[in-house]
Amino acid sequence: MIAGLDWARVAADLDVFGYATTGPLFGATECAALAALYDDDTRFRSHIVMARHGFGRGEYKYFSNPLPDPVAALRAGFWPHLAPIANAWNAAMGLAPRFPDAHEAFLARCHAAGQTRPTPLLLRYREGDYNCLHQDLYGEHVFPLQIAILLSAPGRDFTGGEFVLTEQRPRMQSRAEVVPLAQGEGVIFAVHHRPVRGTRGTYRVNLRHGVSRLRSGRRHTLGVIFHDAA
Numbered sequence: 001m002i003a004g005l006d007w008a009r010v011a012a013d014l015d016v017f018g019y020a021t022t023g024p025l026f027g028a029t030e031c032a033a034l035a036a037l038y039d040d041d042t043r044f045r046s047h048i049v050m051a052r053h054g055f056g057r058g059e060y061k062y063f064s065n066p067l068p069d070p071v072a073a074l075r076a077g078f079w080p081h082l083a084p085i086a087n088a089w090n091a092a093m094g095l096a097p098r099f100p101d102a103h104e105a106f107l108a109r110c111h112a113a114g115q116t117r118p119t120p121l122l123l124r125y126r127e128g129d130y131n132c133l134h135q136d137l138y139g140e141h142v143f144p145l146q147i148a149i150l151l152s153a154p155g156r157d158f159t160g161g162e163f164v165l166t167e168q169r170p171r172m173q174s175r176a177e178v179v180p181l182a183q184g185e186g187v188i189f190a191v192h193h194r195p196v197r198g199t200r201g202t203y204r205v206n207l208r209h210g211v212s213r214l215r216s217g218r219r220h221t222l223g224v225i226f227h228d229a230a
């Protein structure tokens with residue numbers, strides 16, 4: 001399913017918009033099974049109630065190792081496709097880090113720098129909940145792309161609760177995008193910066209992502225971040 005994506009389209013969308021949708025990655029049954037893990041506290045290393053930190057309203061939990069098979073499979077499966085894009089982005093932005101062919105090798109680099117805690121997470125929102133615009137940076141080592149997968153069915157399980165991205169361009173006003181997702185679909189997006197070609201060369205734009213307020217229902221998401229956390 002990952003290898004079967006139209007990777008030329010994904011790479012082009014990432015370069016033009018800073019994000020790309022994946023089409024369905026999981027069916028409704030797999031989505032429900034992943035969302036149901038939320039209540040199994042043996043699977044997680046920490047639980048964050050967003051309102052306590054000023055992050056918004058709603059909650060999330062970071063998985064502990066070993067990651068559930070589908071989550072580990074997403075990290076390993078997307079990596080070989082995303083690493084070349086990330087390398088091209090860092091080259092264009094004048095950032096030194098380059099990413100190895102195997103995700104394990106990048107994780108070893110994170111771990112050696114003290115970023116040892118796994119970052120994939122499950123999020124749960126209820127009516128009135130939202131996720132403030134943010135960036136998932138957890139230390140010096142950053143993989144510039146991440147994925148969020150919608151596990152709930154929009155319109156049926158919840159209304160509102162749109163995935164939003166903003167892009168802050170140097171000395172210009174910010175631009176917003178709302179990303180429509182189907183149940184089981186993912187969005188690949190820039191964690192922090194992305195390169196944009198201008199008339200005077202390439203510059204970096206700063207991205208943030210979040211979720212607009214749920215009008216009704218309940219929404220679960222799976223977040224896949226490729227760097228581990230300090």
Ligand SMILES: O=C(O)CCC(=O)C(=O)O
Nearest residue numbers: 123148163211221222223
């Ligand atoms: O719930 C969402 O769609 C966004 C989740 C998120 O912030 C993330 O996966 O990093």
Ligand SMILES: [Fe+2]
Nearest residue numbers: 134135136209
């Ligand atoms: Fe996030």
